[in-house]
Amino acid sequence: MTLGETIRYRFPVFEHRTYLNSCSQGALSDAVRAAYESYLGTLEAEGSLWGEWVDRTEQLRRAYAQLLHAAPDSIAVTTSASAGVASIASALDFGERNTVVTTDLEFPTIGQIWHAQETPWRTSRARPARPVGRDDRRPNRDRIGHPLSATATEADPTSQRSHS
């Protein structure tokens, strides 16, 4: 019996469909369905069981690490491949080596994430936050922010997005 034959029954959709969409929306297994139902059940019964679900994510990280023969702390569990690539791309200091080699066969979101890194953004200087009220004339110490009127008058023209 092949590996496929031993686990095929865990994916009910295979009983009545030839399922080829294994990229963006993989076939639902009974284990994933059970996990979803368990998660929704705890939301209803207990509210937010933050610690329990973080623990489950850690279990998942360790399982991936075992599968890939890697150290668990070298595995990042993200909500999607695109979110993972965006985190890495935006954290890199490109410096002199500012070319990313890719192909036009790349999945669209991944290509767009790399393109987004090449747009030069200039940001205005950060101003210290200060207490503000609903309008600037009645400051409220519970609210911290940048008064809109001050932001408008102090606006720095170089804060515009640059397309040069």
Ligand SMILES: Cc1ncc(COP(=O)(O)O)c(C=O)c1O
């Ligand atoms: C090859 C490839 N890369 C990246 C992605 C993006 O994955 P995600 O939807 O998890 O961001 C997909 C999605 O189908 C894909 O097929």
